[in-house]
Amino acid sequence: MGNRLEGKVVVVTGGTQGIGKGVALMCAAEGAKVVINGRHEQNGTAVVREIQDKHGQAALFVRADISLEEECKRLMDETIQQFGRVDGLVNNAGIFPRGTMINTTEDLFDSIFAVNIKGAFFCSKYAIQSMIATGGGSIVQMGSTNGYKGAKELAAYSCSKGAMLTLNRHIAAHYAKDRIRSNWVTVGWVASEGEIELHEGLGISVEELRRRAKTHVPSGRMQSPSDIAYGTVYLLSDESSQVTGTELHINGGLGL
Numbered sequence: 012m013g014n015r016l017e018g019k020v021v022v023v024t025g026g027t028q029g030i031g032k033g034v035a036l037m038c039a040a041e042g043a044k045v046v047i048n049g050r051h052e053q054n055g056t057a058v059v060r061e062i063q064d065k066h067g068q069a070a071l072f073v074r075a076d077i078s079l080e081e082e083c084k085r086l087m088d089e090t091i092q093q094f095g096r097v098d099g100l101v102n103n104a105g106i107f108p109r110g111t112m113i114n115t116t117e118d119l120f121d122s123i124f125a126v127n128i129k130g131a132f133f134c135s136k137y138a139i140q141s142m143i144a145t146g147g148g149s150i151v152q153m154g155s156t157n158g159y160k161g162a163k164e165l166a167a168y169s170c171s172k173g174a175m176l177t178l179n180r181h182i183a184a185h186y187a188k189d190r191i192r193s194n195w196v197t198v199g200w201v202a203s204e205g206e207i208e209l210h211e212g213l214g215i216s217v218e219e220l221r222r223r224a225k226t227h228v229p230s231g232r233m234q235s236p237s238d239i240a241y242g243t244v245y246l247l248s249d250e251s252s253q254v255t256g257t258e259l260h261i262n263g264g265l266g267l
Contacts, residue, residue, distance in 0.1 A: 013040075013041050013042070014041065014042040015041040015042065015244060015245075015248040015249075015250065016038055016041040016042045016043035016099070016244065016247060016248055017041075017042035017043075018042065019042070019043045019044070019098040019099055019247070020043065020044045020045075020046065020090065020094040020095070020096050020097055020098050020099070021035075021038045021043045021044070021045050021046070021098060021099035021100070021101065021247060022045075022046045022048065022086065022087070022090055022097060022099065022100045022101065022134070022138065023035045023038070023045060023046070023047055023048065023101045023103055024048045024049075024077055024086075024100075024101065024102055024103050024104035024130065024131075024134060025048065025049055025103040025104030025105060026045075026047035026048055026049055026055070026058060026101075026103065027047060027049035027050075027051050027054035027055045027057075027058055027072075028049075028054055028203070028204045029201070029203030029204050029206075029236055030103055030153065030198065030201055030203055030236045030239050030240075031047070031049070031101070031103040031104070032047075032058055032236065033235070033236025033237055033239060033240045034101055034103065034236070034239065034240045034243050034244075035047050035058060035062065035070075036058070036061065036062060036065070036066075036240070037237070037240035037241070037243075037244050038099075038240075038243075038244060038247065039062040039065075039066040039068040039070060040065075040066050041244055041248070042068070043068065043098075043099070043247075044068060044069045044070065044071075044094050045062060045068065045070045045071075046070070046071045046072075046073060046086075046089075046090045046093070046094070047059060047070065047071070047072045047073070048072075048073050048074075048075055048077065048086050048104065049072070049074065049104070050074060050075075050076060051074075052072065052074050055072035055073075055074065056072050058070075058072070059071065059072050069094070071089070071090070071093050071094075073085075073086050073089050073090070077104055077126065077129075077130030077133070077134055078122075078125035078126050078129060078130055080129075080133045083130060083133035083134045083136070083137055084133070084137050086134065086137075087134070087137035087138055087140075087141060088137075091141055096141060096145045097138050097141040097142060097145075097148060098142070098145075098148045098149070098247075099148060099149050099150070099151070099247040100134060100135065100138040100148070100149075100150045100151070101150075101151045101153065101243060101247070102130070102131035102134055102135065102150065102151065102152050102153060102175070103153040104126060104127075104130055104131075105126060105127045105153065105168075105171075106122070106123055106126050106127065106168075107123075107165060107168045107209075108122075108123065108168070109164045109165065110164065110165070110166055110167060111163055111164050111166055112166040115166050115167050119167060120167045123167045123168055123171050124167070124170075124171050124174075127168065127171035127172065127174075127175065128171045128174040128175055128178065131152060131175055131178060132178060135150055135178065135182060135193070138150060139182070139186060139189075139191055142189070142190075142191050143186075143189050143191070146190060147189060147190025147191055147192075148190075148191055148192075149191075149192045149193075149194070149246060149247045149248075149251070150182060150191070150192065150193040150194075151193075151194055151195075151196060151243050151246050151247060152175050152176075152178065152179045152193060152194070152195045152196070153196055153198060153239075153243075154172055154175055154176060154179075154195045154196055154197050154198060154258070155168075155169075155172045155197065155198050156197055156198070156199055156262055156265055156266030157169040157172050157266075158172030158173050158175065158176050158195075158197070159173070159176075159266065161173075175195070176195055176258075178193075179193050179194065179195040179256065179258075180193075180256055183255040183256030184256065187255055192246075192251070192252075192254065192255035193255060193256065194246045194251070194254060194255060194256070194257045194258075194259060195257070195258045195259070196239060196242055196243060196246070196258075196259050196261055197258055197259065197260040197261065197262050197266075198234070198239055198261060198262065199228065199233075199234045199260075199261065199262025199263050199265040199266070200224060200227070200228055200233045200234060200262070200263075200265055201233060201234045201235065201236065201238075201239065202217070202220065202221070202233045202234075202235060203236060206220075207220070220233065221233060227265070228262075228263045228264065228265050229263055229264030229265065229267075230263030230264055230265075231263070232263065233263075234261060234262065234263055238261055239261050242259050242261045246259065
């Protein structure tokens with residue numbers, strides 16, 4: 012594609028499938044060295060091979076459970092050990108099990124918040140430490156239309172994304188002086204593997220999902236991982252050097 016991220020090192024959490032995989036592949040296509048984080052080693056190494064084969068870029072898979080602070084630190088430590096720096100972080104890892112406020116248990120709440128916001132917080136913490144030492148960087152928080160109010164059956168998930176929106180603004184306000192930027196992407200309805208698998212488990216086919224999207228999404232279709240990746244690459248690149256604290260809506264008008 013190009014060289015918009017030439018020489019940069021980008022960490023993508025939850026990069027083994029779906030949006031994260033799409034972002035990782037496009038970052039590599041634009042010249043970045045990519046570190047992919049996830050829990051599934053087979054999927055992660057497959058993405059690394061795809062990056063190497065298609066784009067000839069160096070890539071690394073780090074299996075880490077980002078719901079634990081020490082694992083977030085290890086992810087950044089291994090990135091720095093391999094590539095010397097962290098220029099970009101995409102906080103994409105997230106889980107979205109269903110549950111209204113009435114039927115959400117404490118265990119479900121804790122598991123969602125541990126991955127979706129605790130992971131993003133501590134990955135950002137250790138990435139920022141590295142970025143300060145090397146002169147700056149860019150963080151992309153993978154948000155959701157649910158972060159503003161949320162679907163009734165996604166109560167805890169929606170609250171976790173609302174917390175991520177605050178995290179985004181906090182970093183943007185307090186670390187701009189260190190040339191560190193943070194921006195939020197409002198993800199709409201993406202036809203990711205996880206979304207498809209979830210709905211198939213409910214007896215809803217991919218074809219039915221796409222049919223529903225024609226009615227519910229103003230643009231008339233679900234978004235693809237590539238749609239999200241194009242905006243993410245812009246926010247990671249030097250083209251957006253004066254862009255921080257923003258909310259980039261890549262949602263086809265959904266939820267506006």
